[in-house]
Amino acid sequence: MRPYHQIPIFECGEPLIAIPLELFAVESPHPYEKLGAPYGDRSPYYLRQSVIENLIQAQNYLDVLHPNWRIQIFDAYRPIAVQQFMVDYSFAQAVHDRGLAEVELSPNQRQEIWEAVYAIWAVPSLDEKTPPPHSTGAAVDVTLVDDSGEIVNMGSPIDEMSGRSHPDYYANSDRPETQNYHAHRQLLQDVMLKAGFQRNPREWWHFSVGDQMWAWLNNQANRANPVTARYGRLA
Ligand SMILES: C[C@@H](N)C(=O)N[C@H](C)C(=O)O
Ligand SMILES: [Zn+2]
Numbered sequence: 457m458r459p460y461h462q463i464p465i466f467e468c469g470e471p472l473i474a475i476p477l478e479l480f481a482v483e484s485p486h487p488y489e490k491l492g493a494p495y496g497d498r499s500p501y502y503l504r505q506s507v508i509e510n511l512i513q514a515q516n517y518l519d520v521l522h523p524n525w526r527i528q529i530f531d532a533y534r535p536i537a538v539q540q541f542m543v544d545y546s547f548a549q550a551v552h553d554r555g556l557a558e559v560e561l562s563p564n565q566r567q568e569i570w571e572a573v574y575a576i577w578a579v580p581s582l583d584e585k586t587p588p589p590h591s592t593g594a595a596v597d598v599t600l601v602d603d604s605g606e607i608v609n610m611g612s613p614i615d616e617m618s619g620r621s622h623p624d625y626y627a628n629s630d631r632p633e634t635q636n637y638h639a640h641r642q643l644l645q646d647v648m649l650k651a652g653f654q655r656n657p658r659e660w661w662h663f664s665v666g667d668q669m670w671a672w673l674n675n676q677a678n679r680a681n682p683v684t685a686r687y688g689r690l691a
Pocket of ligand 2: 590597
């Protein structure tokens, strides 16, 4: 359980619809489809209707600050089966990166690796009270592309299992290059928050609106007017 799982969900029934990809930049091929994630007849490029409206607003704010820059969509809707696939894939990858073999892991090694995986991935829970954020169609992983079509350097790749994923990792840096990474993360956060999103406190790229994490973050900032979640897990 994460703290945001305490937030009640009152599903509003808004449809999951296709993102108008022509308004954004898009990571292609899709990073998890490329790995063989089991989408079936679903597409990762879908979100709830008003979440798409918020994302278009964020792109409009970016247009004012940086004409011809684009929000790049890395991932959006994620069925539970895909969440499970990515959690298992990330565990196997972390074992490999440590030069270990899964069958030979000690209980402590296994626990350390699972903790690293679940530091950035949500549990693929089937409980309707604790849905993974992306399975609600209200969460999106994004970065920025500049006016020459280059992906803006944020100082770490999306989905890296390390401290560099923390949004403020470069906040107190005294090197111009790493100060730039922080400025880029701030720019992304500014346009997304202005459009109504909240950012995952553990990941510079993950934003949502209307889900449990969004409600919990709103309530942390404004305890006088608590909100609930309007998007639960999609079938
Ligand atoms: C790991 C990243 N892509 C992500 O989406 N993390 C959140 C917490 C999730 O799994 O919902
Ligand atoms: Zn995410």
